[in-house]
Amino acid sequence: MATPEFAVEVDGLRMRYGPHDVLRGVDLRVRPGEVVALLGPNGAGKTTTVEILEGFRKRSGGRVAVLGTDPDRGGDAWRARLGIVLQSWKDHPYWRVRELLAHIASCYPRPRPVGELLDSLGLAEHAGKRVQQLSGGQRRRVDVALGIIGRPELLFLDEPSAGLDPRTRRDFHELVERLTGEEGVTALLTTHDMAEAERLADRIAILVGGRIAAFGTHEELAARVQAPAEVRWHDGDRVRVERTREPEQLVWRLHQAAGGPVPGLAVRRPSLEDSYLELVRQDRADQDEDGSGDGVRGDRAAEEVAA
Numbered sequence: 001m002a003t004p005e006f007a008v009e010v011d012g013l014r015m016r017y018g019p020h021d022v023l024r025g026v027d028l029r030v031r032p033g034e035v036v037a038l039l040g041p042n043g044a045g046k047t048t049t050v051e052i053l054e055g056f057r058k059r060s061g062g063r064v065a066v067l068g069t070d071p072d073r074g075g076d077a078w079r080a081r082l083g084i085v086l087q088s089w090k091d092h093p094y095w096r097v098r099e100l101l102a103h104i105a106s107c108y109p110r111p112r113p114v115g116e117l118l119d120s121l122g123l124a125e126h127a128g129k130r131v132q133q134l135s136g137g138q139r140r141r142v143d144v145a146l147g148i149i150g151r152p153e154l155l156f157l158d159e160p161s162a163g164l165d166p167r168t169r170r171d172f173h174e175l176v177e178r179l180t181g182e183e184g185v186t187a188l189l190t191t192h193d194m195a196e197a198e199r200l201a202d203r204i205a206i207l208v209g210g211r212i213a214a215f216g217t218h219e220e221l222a223a224r225v226q227a228p229a230e231v232r233w234h235d236g237d238r239v240r241v242e243r244t245r246e247p248e249q250l251v252w253r254l255h256q257a258a259g260g261p262v263p264g265l266a267v268r269r270p271s272l273e274d275s276y277l278e279l280v281r282q283d284r285a286d287q288d289e290d291g292s293g294d295g296v297r298g299d300r301a302a303e304e305v306a307a
């Protein structure tokens with residue numbers, strides 16, 4: 001079987017719940033080995049999109065191929081190539097962790113060894129506990145273990161680190177980096193955590209108004225919205241702050257005026273959060289201009305930021 005050019009290929013995806021249009025023509029392409037973060041406000045349709053890609057939800061329209069297969073027609077062999085970390089694992093509360101992992105492992109042709117998984121996710125000391133006895137963060141690690149146990153080629157992570165403490169979150173990020181870096185796993189993650197998206201994702205897609213409003217690297221998104229940088233310096237006893245789209249020019253002028261090093265100089269480039277908030281704001285402004293106020297965004301096409 002030929003390897004498809006894209007691990008995920010979505011064209012004009014539409015989803016309607018009753019009278020409510022949630023997805024209005026989503027276009028998205030994820031290359032093999034790439035990590036893409038899908039960001040968007042609450043209710044934007046991120047989980048809906050991911051569930052359609054996983055084959056759990058039937059779409060209203062559009063074309064979708066995941067590992068070269070339409071999820072509506074994906075069989076067991078196709079499903080075994082996917083890893084899914086859902087928002088929360090609520091099944092099997094009475095199972096003990098090791099038994100649950102061993103049971104799920106038996107469903108896959110080439111599972112990871114359970115002991116190795118328990119160790120790498122810091123679950124070894126909890127292996128004999130029932131799932132219902134675990135804390136929220138420990139249960140989240142079980143969710144992750146279940147998602148990667150079958151050595152997936154493509155991993156879906158829906159708000160993977162929600163509820164994890166900082167240490168566990170860092171361990172989890174390192175695990176995802178190992179999977180995607182060393183094992184070449186492709187990943188699509190939804191998150192509200194900008195630092196997580198910035199750290200893990202090669203490219204970031206912003207879903208708003210039922211479409212992908214922007215898709216690119218963090219730097220490309222920043223360039224697209226032209227969010228200003230913040231320059232701070234000390235002027236005698238005072239701290240001066242200026243926001244500018246041309247920080248190099250300002251710094252050059254400050255150096256010339258000071259005739260040497262500028263005391264307390266700091267330049268803060270726009271963060272992913274700045275870019276994200278600006279893109280969401282622009283989209284809302286477009287909607288207001290359309291006068292629709294219901295998320296319809298005229299005929300502006302989803303736009304991929306040029307590299």
Ligand SMILES: Nc1ncnc2c1ncn2[C@@H]1O[C@H](COP(=O)(O)OP(=O)(O)OP(=O)(O)O)[C@@H](O)[C@H]1O
Pocket residue numbers: 017022040041042043044045046047048049
């Ligand atoms: N089964 C359903 N029936 C009707 N409406 C639904 C259903 N599932 C989701 N929706 C609606 O579709 C919209 C998108 O929901 P979805 O959960 O996909 O958003 P999300 O971007 O994942 O949100 P969040 O960031 O809050 O998790 C919401 O308005 C939600 O109420």
